[in-house]
Amino acid sequence: MADLSTNFIGIKSPNPFWLASAPPTDKEYNVVRAFKAGWGGVVWKTLGEDPAVVNVNGPRYGAIHGRDRNLIGFNNIELITDRPLEVNLREIKQVKRDWPDRAMVVSLMVPCEEQSWIDILKKVEDTGADGIELNFGCPHGMSERGMGSAVGQVPEYIEMVTRWCKQHSRMPVIVKLTPNITDIRKPAQAAKAGGADAVSLINTINSIVSVDLDQMAPEPTIDGRGAHGGYCGPAVKPIALNMVAEIARDPETHGVPISGIGGVTTWKDAAEFMALGAGTVQVCTAAMTYGFKIVEEMKDGLSDWMDEKGYTSVDEVVGRAVPNVTDWQRLNLNYVVKAQIDQDACIQCGRCHIACEDTSHQAITSMKDGLRHFEVIDEECVGCNLCVSVCPVEDCISMVQMTEGTDPRTGKKIEPDYANWTTHPNNPNRVMEAAE
């Protein structure tokens, strides 16, 4: 059995699965249930100054569903905790005392004034919590009041507040980043400059999840009107993965511990975040969709996969794919593949044909000798993978590498050597030797 225990910036937890700061971590009752279910840690629902914020009394969630109502994307307009600060602090202290082996991180959001931070840091320190997470991500409501993503979108503010927190507390500081920016590396660099121990990402993405066409208003609709919310769940995973990878491979932030968040629903999602550099993962939507029990599948799945691959500890996985994340210009242009259809697996739906015919390279037949038949025409196939993406049968179409001979499409010999855009004759700025 692989060892799933983690030590993330000194915060220990029996497994890398933490619950993200959100409704699942808003109360002692929920968090205790989560720990009983086996979660490795929690980031407590974001605390603010008293008086506590209020939430809308209308609907706060919206969702994108598949046809069978499986939840693909989730949207919310909830604010930070709406319970009094003292109540939260008391519960945090109690839970940490009762569950000493679990990670207890407290998420914070107070106005951008040093004294506000000093005051709350002291109170949190008294609870015995393992660390704090600075919520610079909330994209709705709080940002209108100059907090949340309003801070996360200005690197200077991130650096300033992070520095205050490091200065006035001995707790490890995780800076939670908003994805609602153009270049995620900038806020990550600012967090590092401010002395952050780690970054966590992503918080939710600005979104209007749907429009009520009868009321002519965004959903969730409250008395005829709607406000943008924050998007999360399986749909945001690709965006989160890229942002995690960007930070992991940026020379300026490479090595900064990352807690990966965004759409983690299965062990495999978690493994992917970890491979791209996340030391722990945080989960919100999956728990809100299925309840806390899903962590069992996540732990078992990760452990079984690690056993299968011979990884004995989480550290061996973290960041393993980072060296293979590169820029387009470094991709090997001499790598040639052709689609190949497994005729035994093919169910003859014709989707590959029409996709390639209408929108790509006219490289798949629809007929052969007067019969319905789908076959790749190597002379036309550019190896784009569109057909693989649209084929309803898994592994029916594979991309097969050509290792010798001539590419029938270009008539060019297959070159065994690596060559990329930097040296390509069509590149006006080409250099003589390709940089790896």
Added chain:
Amino acid sequence: MADALPGPDIRTGRLSPDDYLENFDDLHPPLGPHEASVEADRCYFCYDAPCTIACPTSIDIPKFIRQISTGNPIGSAKTIFAENILGGMCARVCPTETLCEEACVRNLAEDKPVQIGLLQRHATDVYLERPDRHPYVRAASTGKKVAVVGGGPAGLSCAHGLAREGHDVTVFDAREKLGGLNEYGIAAYKTTDDFAQTEVDFVLAIGGIDVQCGKALGRDITLDGLRENFDAVFLGMGLPGVNALRTDGESLTGVIDAVSYIAELRQASDLSRLPVGRKVVVIGGGMTAIDIAVQIKRLGAEEVTIAYRRDRDAMKASAYEQEVALTNGVVIREWLQPKRLLGEGGHVCGIELERTAQDDATRLGGTGETVTLEADQVFKAIGQTFVPDALGGAEVLSLDGGRLGVDAERRTSLSGVWAGGDCIAEGEDLTVAAVEDGKIAARSIHAALSA
């Protein structure tokens, strides 16, 4: 209490009132909106979809399913009606397992086709919920007159197609109600809640169709008369005749033509009044044999046996239809042909069947060995025939295998006369095929009248 009729064990009211309701409720309950949405999502939106190719009316199946999936069942129904104005009935009665669903690529993926029939029913049901809806507006009147003989699926489809183009159509039908076998033949649990008439009203809502029920060609009107008074004639008379067993005892009471009995069943306002035997034998191997066997069983017959002269593979009823019979407790016995009907006091009490065998040349013959089955009722379901007499002498139209010969456009040998449905040589004895014939004939007639 069940009333015993004199003679063998034939009774009315074998079941409780609730049993009749349950037994004659929808064979396939309709999909709810969520079920329809989930099922629709299973469709791959195939290119040059095999299901559409397999549909005799070429309904654009991936398109109508996608419209269900996107929350547009009304548009979906319009897609269906564009090719098949009786799409509602076809959704209920088509043997989809040998048509669209047999061709569905999901069979290759997982042996479970998209339930096209039920999805088609879903969309058309939603559409027909409001009787004031009709997908087409009739074109301005052309002043041309067309006579349609027979208001079954073929006639209705043809009449609608022509009325839509602005021609004035008159439908003559020998029966009291329009619908043909939709109204008088299809098994009751396939078309509940008087759907046949709902659909007739829907078809007629296009306008420009004059209905003359109780008018039989050959009795009240003549083909010559129609040709004189109309610009074109469409014959969609189905197969009004029935084959005879040609065995001794055929005239005994209790030996019943299955199609007539089903017609009576379909028109019955109270199913408990129908006479039902305790032991029933059905002769035949087609859809009618299955339908009468299952329905008589559901009316309370205790033992129902279908006797067929070849094996089950050779039956015209699909494997699926046979399955329906078997799950209803009907026994199917193969390689048996009727030899003699046994009677008692003028009423049938049994049937002697002879075992058959097939020689290498696939010719069927009796082996001499016989089997006797007790029976209170014997149903003949050995096929219907075209009755050319109504045409005023068969020689006016050329026949092909006893039915009317037509070309690809459904033109008969007589100029100005078209035909389609069960009465033509190519007739497949399917509702959907009849609808397609009517559609093709309407196009051809319209082209001829517009020339």
